[in-house]
Amino acid sequence: MGPTSTSPSAQRSRGRPRKMTVPEAVTTALRLVDEDGLDSLTMRRLAAALDVQVGTLYRHFATKQTLLAAMAEEMLAGCAGPLPDGLTWREQITELAGRLRMALLRHRDGARVYAGTHSVGPNTLSYTDTLVGVLRETCLSPEAATRTALTIVHFVIGHTLEEQAAQALAESELPATLTLLHAALDPGTYPNLAAAEATLTSTDFAGHFAHGLNLITKGLAGE
Template identity: 50%
Template sequence: MSTPSTSRPARGRPPRLDQGRTIETALALLNDSGLDALTMRRLAGAMGVQAGALYRYFETKDDLLTAMAERMMADASVAPEGGADWSDRLSVLARALRQALLAHRDGARVFAGTHSTGPGTLGFAEACAGVLRDAGFADADAGRALMAVVHFTLGHTLEEQAALRPGGGSPADPDVLREAVSSGGYPHLTAALPTLTEADYAPHFEFGLALLVAGLETLRRDPHHR
């Protein structure tokens, strides 16, 4: 008996729908139009299938977002130099997470609230926890410090990406903040305006990361904290 022709794709032609290609297509749509425009129906159209076919791999849109977040985390898999100071190694990981989220439009929004247990996400968390435990942090402190680093990086990147105009890619007009501050009698904010309206978010991230790491170092050295 001959094998039905529908049991395998034609030679040299990839299957129309598979999980990996669906995730990559979803990320391409995300980069093109943003998270709000990413729907299961639009994704199905880009894949050339009916919307119902996507539910073979993703029962809900949240499942799709989790898979997309996991794919992003593959780009955050870095191996900090073992001989470096723990604070430098942890900072390298935090920077890698930020860059992985920035690599995709609305990347931080996609990642926020997802709870992937894939190798990319768990590998990143394992690397952070390992740096902290090797530095002498208690297990509970290592876990909380890991969460603090991820939450700080995620929150910063959310704000960083939100500052981009939906269609342009240029920072939001700082004149709006300047006008509001100057017309309201805020002398301290006026003094800080050059920094508050700075378009480059990297120095802001590095400043906050340095504060976080310094706080962790103080905790690590505290003999009364166990």
């Protein structure tokens, strides 16, 4: 008979299962996404990384979507912090939108993780409440301010989805894609696009983001 294993995992298999906390699971899930992308994240893989049974995970997260909501909530930590003094309402909106964008960019596939989640945690609710509060100061009703806040959040998510998708292609398919686009932009057929080719092929996502957000806030100022 071989020697008896005294490793912690072997001991747990014969006795009490390893305890797991929700923050530990969320942090580990974000790490796995950072390493290999959202598509690689499964409940089974997360359980293995945590050295727990899959059933243990499901006791805390009823579905993978529940896990994603918890991950989204964690990503927004700090986004609702105090705003700098002296900002105009437009600058406050720009600051808050920029915080959300950076929170999503901080993690690989961050926008994909966040999109479609409906967290009721304090990070998410405080951020949204702060944004709605700034918009209400422009004399918008609570309903209009909330719709406008959702418009801004959806713009941030959509823009960041495109930005992170481009980042994923940057070292593989993006150069070839830009070459195809350049070849397709015949000035005689697409004169307007050909005139703006430098903008179409630009990877200045911060500049694109600032331009789009400026359009939104200018529209609000003109109401």
